[in-house]
Amino acid sequence: MEVAVVGTGYVGLTTAVSFALHGHRVTGVDVDAAKINRLKQKICPIYEPGLEEALARAIDSGALRFAASLKEGARDADVLFICVGTPEAADGSADLSYLFAAVDDIRALQADVPKQRTVVIKSTVPVGTADRVAALLAACGGIHVASNPEFLREGSALQDALSPSRIVIGADADEAFAVLKRLYEGVKAPRVFTTRADAELIKYASNAFLATKISFMNELARLCAVLGTDVQTVARGMGLDSRIGPEFLQAGLGFGGSCFPKDTIALLQLAKQHGVSLSILEKVRDLNATQPDWFIARLRDRLGTLHGKRIAVLGLAFKPNTDDIREAPSLKVLNVLLREGAAVSAYDPVASPAVARLFPQVTYASDPYAALQAADAAVLVTEWKQCVDLDWQQVKAVMNAPVLFDGRNAWPADALSKAGFVYVGVGRS
Numbered sequence: 001m002e003v004a005v006v007g008t009g010y011v012g013l014t015t016a017v018s019f020a021l022h023g024h025r026v027t028g029v030d031v032d033a034a035k036i037n038r039l040k041q042k043i044c045p046i047y048e049p050g051l052e053e054a055l056a057r058a059i060d061s062g063a064l065r066f067a068a069s070l071k072e073g074a075r076d077a078d079v080l081f082i083c084v085g086t087p088e089a090a091d092g093s094a095d096l097s098y099l100f101a102a103v104d105d106i107r108a109l110q111a112d113v114p115k116q117r118t119v120v121i122k123s124t125v126p127v128g129t130a131d132r133v134a135a136l137l138a139a140c141g142g143i144h145v146a147s148n149p150e151f152l153r154e155g156s157a158l159q160d161a162l163s164p165s166r167i168v169i170g171a172d173a174d175e176a177f178a179v180l181k182r183l184y185e186g187v188k189a190p191r192v193f194t195t196r197a198d199a200e201l202i203k204y205a206s207n208a209f210l211a212t213k214i215s216f217m218n219e220l221a222r223l224c225a226v227l228g229t230d231v232q233t234v235a236r237g238m239g240l241d242s243r244i245g246p247e248f249l250q251a252g253l254g255f256g257g258s259c260f261p262k263d264t265i266a267l268l269q270l271a272k273q274h275g276v277s278l279s280i281l282e283k284v285r286d287l288n289a290t291q292p293d294w295f296i297a298r299l300r301d302r303l304g305t306l307h308g309k310r311i312a313v314l315g316l317a318f319k320p321n322t323d324d325i326r327e328a329p330s331l332k333v334l335n336v337l338l339r340e341g342a343a344v345s346a347y348d349p350v351a352s353p354a355v356a357r358l359f360p361q362v363t364y365a366s367d368p369y370a371a372l373q374a375a376d377a378a379v380l381v382t383e384w385k386q387c388v389d390l391d392w393q394q395v396k397a398v399m400n401a402p403v404l405f406d407g408r409n410a411w412p413a414d415a416l417s418k419a420g421f422v423y424v425g426v427g428r429s
């Protein structure tokens with residue numbers, strides 16, 4: 001089948017590569033000409049483990065190519081996946097302008113080269129969007145519209161796309177279901193066939209529920225900090241109940257990234273537009289917004305003041321194994337530290353250049369020990385392996401004071417306390 005993928009960001013590029021590896025002929029299309037040029041040279045524009053090698057393999061096999069426009073590279077496409085961004089608009093709802101621009105391009109393509117096609121929305125969009133797109137494309141004739149939300153995680157995007165937890169397909173015509181069934185033939189995963197609206201809501205509900213688990217644990221961690229109980233042990237004990245499950249019970253500095261924050265807010269906005277209050281989710285959002293402040297307040301208490309203190313921040317990306325800093329907790333942490341007059345040195349294996357554009361006043365180190373040099377305290381913000389597996393003797397030797405604030409509960413608390421460090425985790429005894 002001829003597949004076009006519109007938008008070659010985290011989701012689009014991963015989708016294009018994974019369909020190509022599954023034997024389809026794929027064209028990735030993006031309005032960003034520089035990105036397309038790099039992709040044609042097999043250069044992956046994002047940091048995503050395994051993706052660059054797979055990209056090269058897919059291009060070399062002849063299954064994957066790239067084009068700067070649909071008319072240039074996707075005239076024969078039977079299936080067009082829309083994978084453009086749907087960022088947060090000023091009122092919190094999803095900004096659909098990129099999506100509708102892509103729909104306009106598809107309409108123009110269809111007018112030029114009329115053909116039976118299936119347009120599949122993979123971008124995360126509010127309930128009713130696929131119906132709106134179907135109405136817009138109805139006049140072209142020959143086009144079915146389906147919803148096929150994506151559940152991949154950054155840092156393991158390719159692996160998640162090749163072996164997804166489930167494939168959700170929403171459509172209103174047998175032909176569209178048949179096309180997507182063929183396309184995903186050979187991918188082992190449970191299928192959910194439903195309406196477009198259900199598919200759209202499954203995506204938001206999944207992200208909102210995972211975000212709720214995290215905020216629940218973060219709030220519980222605040223109680224643990226007062227009671228002297230250990231949220232890690234509590235989470236382990238809870239997670240052994242298969243009805244709860246062990247995942248997403250990790251307390252920390254709150255959830256970041258390009259999706260949980262914007263998707264929880266977009267779902268709240270959607271509900272509000274329909275006169276429904278999602279009060280649990282409102283609390284999830286509010287708690288998440290204050291979690292870095294809550295933790296840094298403990299650091300301030302410990303040091304007396306942040307003013308004039310030298311603080312090492314380890315990890316800047318919103319999670320390990322990605323260069324993505326969208327809504328990263330590190331940005332909130334840096335904001336507070338700098339606002340209160342601390343001198344900050346930071347380390348991240350890949351995300352420093354992006355953060356440096358926002359915070360030029362921070363010193364960016366090329367390894368964790370350089371960041372820790374003469375520090376009055378260290379804060380672990382992202383649990384990169386390089387920031388977790390440290391030589392603690394060396395850490396102690398280079399720091400001004402052995403004060404460790406573990407924002408991810410990833411450092412060995414007991415061993416560090418025994419070794420004479422002051423260790424403070426998120427809700428750990």
Ligand SMILES: NC(=O)C1=CN([C@@H]2O[C@H](COP(=O)(O)OP(=O)(O)OC[C@H]3O[C@@H](n4cnc5c(N)ncnc54)[C@H](O)[C@@H]3O)[C@@H](O)[C@H]2O)C=CC1
Pocket residue numbers: 006007008009010011012029030031032035083084085086098099101102105122123124125150151152153154258259
């Ligand atoms: N990043 C992630 O882990 C996940 C994201 N999603 C959803 O997938 C969608 C895409 O997210 P990302 O890949 O992170 O976005 P991104 O920002 O990394 O990539 C979007 C790409 O679309 C391109 N684009 C914009 N308008 C275009 C147009 N008219 N024609 C062609 N290309 C166009 C941009 O130049 C950019 O390269 C969003 O709706 C997001 O919520 C869903 C699951 C996971």
Ligand SMILES: O=C(O)[C@H]1O[C@H](OP(=O)(O)OP(=O)(O)OC[C@H]2O[C@@H](n3ccc(=O)[nH]c3=O)[C@H](O)[C@@H]2O)[C@H](O)[C@@H](O)[C@@H]1O
Pocket residue numbers: 124150151152153154155207210214247248249250251252253254255256257258259260318319
């Ligand atoms: O819609 C999306 O974009 C994606 O959003 C998340 O994926 P992602 O944002 O890449 O990363 P996660 O691993 O889910 O982590 C999100 C944030 O939550 C935090 N987190 C995660 C798990 C946990 O137990 N505790 C916790 O604080 C992470 O540190 C990170 O800041 C979902 O896991 C994906 O299924 C979904 O497709």
